[in-house]
Amino acid sequence: MSNEIQQSSEIDTALENLPADANLPTTHSSSAVPMEASEEASSRTAINIQNLDSWYNNLDFQALHDVCLRFEKNHVSALIGPSGCGKSTLLRWINRMNDVVAGASVRGTLQMGDLDILAATTDVVDLRRRIGIVFQKPNPFPKSIYDNVAFGPRLHFNIGKEELDELVEWSLKKSALWGEVKDRLKKSALGLSGGQQQRLCIARAIAVGPEVLLMDEPCSALDPASTARIEDLIYELKEQYTIVMVTHNMQQASRCSDQTAFFFEGKLVEVGDTTDVFRNPKEQRTEDYVTGKFG
Numbered sequence: 001m002s003n004e005i006q007q008s009s010e011i012d013t014a015l016e017n018l019p020a021d022a023n024l025p026t027t028h029s030s031s032a033v034p035m036e037a038s039e040e041a042s043s044r045t046a047i048n049i050q051n052l053d054s055w056y057n058n059l060d061f062q063a064l065h066d067v068c069l070r071f072e073k074n075h076v077s078a079l080i081g082p083s084g085c086g087k088s089t090l091l092r093w094i095n096r097m098n099d100v101v102a103g104a105s106v107r108g109t110l111q112m113g114d115l116d117i118l119a120a121t122t123d124v125v126d127l128r129r130r131i132g133i134v135f136q137k138p139n140p141f142p143k144s145i146y147d148n149v150a151f152g153p154r155l156h157f158n159i160g161k162e163e164l165d166e167l168v169e170w171s172l173k174k175s176a177l178w179g180e181v182k183d184r185l186k187k188s189a190l191g192l193s194g195g196q197q198q199r200l201c202i203a204r205a206i207a208v209g210p211e212v213l214l215m216d217e218p219c220s221a222l223d224p225a226s227t228a229r230i231e232d233l234i235y236e237l238k239e240q241y242t243i244v245m246v247t248h249n250m251q252q253a254s255r256c257s258d259q260t261a262f263f264f265e266g267k268l269v270e271v272g273d274t275t276d277v278f279r280n281p282k283e284q285r286t287e288d289y290v291t292g293k294f295g
C-alpha cells in the first residue's frame with residue numbers, strides 16, 4: 001500500500017473477492033452510523049470511534065473488529081488487554097501512523113470534533129500536531145534538549161527566538177523536567193536518564209499545542225520512581241489535554257485513568273468508569289484479566 005490510506009470502497013471490493021466462508025465483519029459504511037446520542041455528549045467527546053475495523057497483510061489478518069468507543073475531553077482513558085489484542089493498532093490509526101504500514105487498512109469512523117481523521121483529505125501533519133504520541137521507549141532526537149522541544153514549533157509555527165525560548169521553557173516546566181535540565185539545554189538529549197527522556201518526549205509532544213496525547217505504555221521501560229513521576233504528570237496534564245494511555249500495569253490503569261477499555265483479540269469487550277471496570281466488571285473475561293487470571 002502507498003502512503004494513501006486504503007479507502008472503504010477498496011476494502012469492500014477486496015472483501016468481495018475473499019472466500020464465502022471467510023470470517024468477515026458485517027458490512028457497514030460510516031455514513032450509516034448514527035454519530036452522536038446527544039449534543040452534550042458530543043461537546044464532551046474528544047475522539048469518537050465508530051465501527052472501526054482494521055486489517056494487516058492486505059486483509060489477511062483482522063486486528064480490530066467493530067470497535068466503538070469515545071474518549072472524553074480532559075479525561076484519561078486506559079486501554080488494557082493482553083499482548084496482540086490491538087491496543088497499539090488503535091492508537092496508530094488515531095494519529096494515522098498506520099498509513100505507512102504496507103498492507104494495513106481500516107474501515108469505520110474516527111472523528112475528532114468536525115474532523116474525519118481517516119479521510120484521505122485530512123492533513124496528516126496537522127493531525128499529528130493536534131494528536132501527539134509518546135511511545136514505550138523514549139525516542140528523543142539525537143539533538144540538544146532545547147532542539148528536541150523546539151523541533152515541532154519550528155516546523156509548525158512561524159516563531160521568533162524569544163517566543164520559542166518561552167515555549168521550550170513552558171513545555172519543560174509542564175512536563176516536570178525544567179528544574180533538572182535548565183542549566184544544560186544545549187547538551188544532548190541522549191545524555192538524559194530514561195525517565196528524563198520520557199518526560200522530554202512529553203515536552204516535545206505538548207510544545208506544539210496538541211489536544212490529545214496518546215501514550216503507548218509510557219512507563220514500561222522506566223523504574224518505579226520515574227514511573228511515579230510520569231503518573232503524577234499524567235494526572236496534571238489531563239487538566240489541559242485528553243489522554244489515551246495503553247498500559248499492561250493494572251495498578252497504573254486504576255490509579256491514573258477515569259475510563260478503562262478492555263480489549264481481547266481485537267474486540268472491545270468492556271468499557272466504563274475505571275472503578276466499575278476494576279471493582280465490578282460486567283464481563284467475566286474482564287474480571288479474569290484485571291484479576292490477573294490471564295494475559
Ligand SMILES: Nc1ncnc2c1ncn2[C@@H]1O[C@H](COP(=O)(O)OP(=O)(O)OP(=O)(O)O)[C@@H](O)[C@H]1O
Nearest residue numbers: 056057063081082083084085086087088089090101
Ligand atoms: N505491522 C504489522 N503487520 C502485521 N501485523 C501486525 C502489525 N502490527 C501489528 N500486527 C498484528 O496485529 C495484532 C495487534 O497488534 P498490536 O500491536 O496492536 O497489539 P497490542 O495490543 O498493542 O499488543 P502489545 O500489548 O504486545 O503491545 C497482533 O496480532 C500483531 O501481530
Ligand SMILES: [Mg+2]
Nearest residue numbers: 087088089216
Ligand atoms: Mg502495543
